[in-house]
Amino acid sequence: MNNVYLSKSRYCKCIQCKKILWLKKYKPDVAIPSEKDAIFENGNKVGELAKGLFGKYEDIKFNENLNIMIEKTKKLLKDKPNIITEASFNFDNNFCSVDILKNDIDGVEIYEVKSSTKIHDIYIDDISYQYYVLSKLGINIKKASLVYINNEYVRQKNLELDKLFKIEDLTDIAISKKDEIEAKIIDFNKFMEEHDEYNEPDIDIGMKCKDPYLCDFWDYCTKDLPKPNIFDVSILGNKARKIKYEKYYEGKVSFEDLQYEDLGPRALEQIEFELNNLEPKIDKNAIKSILDSLKYPLYFIDYETYQTAIPEIVGTKPYQQLPFQYSLHIIKEKGAPMEHKEFLAEIDDKDFIRHFAESMIKDMPENGSVIIYNKSFEPARNNEIARMYPDLKDELERINNNIVDFLEPFQQRKYYTKEMHGSASIKAVLPALYPNDPELDYHNLPVVHNGKEASETFLSLKNKTKEEQEEIRHGLLVYCELDTYAMVKIWEKFKEIVGE
Secondary structure: OOOOOEOHHHHHHHHHOHHHHHHHHHOHHHOOOOOOHHHHHHHHHHHHHHOOOOOOOEEOOOOOOHHHHHHHHHHHHHOOOEEEEEEEEEEOOEEEEEEEEEEEOOEEEEEEEOOOOOOOHHHHHHHHHHHHHHHHOOOOEEEEEEEEEOOOOOOOOOOOHHHHEEEEEOHHHHHHOHHHHHHHHHHHHHHHHHOOOOOOOOOOOOHHHHOOOOOOOHHHHOOOOOOOEHHHOOOOOOOHHHHHHHHHHOOOOEHHHHOOOOOOHHHHHHHHHHHHOOOOEEOHHHHHHHHHHOOOOEEEEEEEEEOOOOOOOOOOOOOOOEEEEEEEEEEOOOOOOOEEEEEEOOOOOOOHHHHHHHHHHHHOOOOOEEEEOOOOOHHHHHHHHHHHOHHHHHHHHHHHHOEEEOOHHHHOOOEEOHHHOOOOOHHHHHHHHOOOOHHHOHHHOOOOOOHHHHHHHHHHHHHOOHHHHHHHHHHHHHHHHHHHHHHHHHHHHHHHHHOO
């Protein structure tokens, strides 16, 4: 039997689901890659930075001809002691590149680098696979460790690698998994031998489809399910996915199947509304209560942020949400015309967070209602800024004390329509309240269409010409403005409902 080619990433994909290997080989075109750009970018940056963790190193550049990488590794291994990054090995068609290989006189140490802030089971499989390959080649492995991000580290003027990274010794676990890995490699090869391109494996969907990663073949593997189905039902809580698969395995998949199941009142309400095409449910007293709580001037505000694994700004932590933009619609008094203000940081401004906060405080000088959508976000950013800049703390606390959350009536189902499909997201609520209004359609925007795109687009400014930057900045401003204009339109809809 000729062994199939397994890299450490392919091995880990097979741990998740063997069918992924078959689909990648025979039906790669049906994959719909999930949005992983930011994760991939963070991983690359962390990997490059970690290469210098132990000082000077010899780096093996990627080459599609893996034998070139393997041969260069063999030469560098003889020149011990040294540090080799991307050291590459192959045993019986099982290939791996080691992120950092500490090559000592009496053996080697393996270091696998991850951009995560905690250890996941799949990382243990990853490093154990590397241990297996190297040990099969007769290499003495003294230690196998995982390098990952310390999310409590606060960036100082100089980045301190020894504080940014945590190192966990996983040697004993890797040793204990050697027989398991060998058995799995044999199983994966047998699986691929039994399933050629005309014999698709019959493997059902399950919890594994999104654990540890969202599978790119989800749409393909669920293509025959009715629409909508159990996976379109909004169920809250940590057990939501488990509950959905339990119903799926019971054969209760369509909304017709599910309408009398014990899924909780919210889920059953969604199903009932969509099955029976019910009219909107509106608690006018709850809506009036929100409107009565508002105090002029009204400030409708939304932030855009980005996060990176490696903190670039002094005083920030890994993966801290860094606000670079806001849009602000202002109505100073009843019947007053709407005003709009905005802030968008310069990409090369090292103090943009302070400038963001100062601009916002200046634009909201009075104690009016600060209307946001999701109170868990903007106030938390304000608290983080206050910790960074204590002189701004009082003003930021003032703003936080005036927060009104427009998400709540939709989250609490005080206002619900079938078009919301169980979601309280503003991207679901807005078209439900104002169907077919091109002015409020995020799809019609020129550059940016959602928050993830906003953060990635802002970071892309670094590598653009002045003309390209102007086009991108315009796209960012238009997108963020729609987010706050959407809240103004929700406010108008509230007033219409209660007859104001």
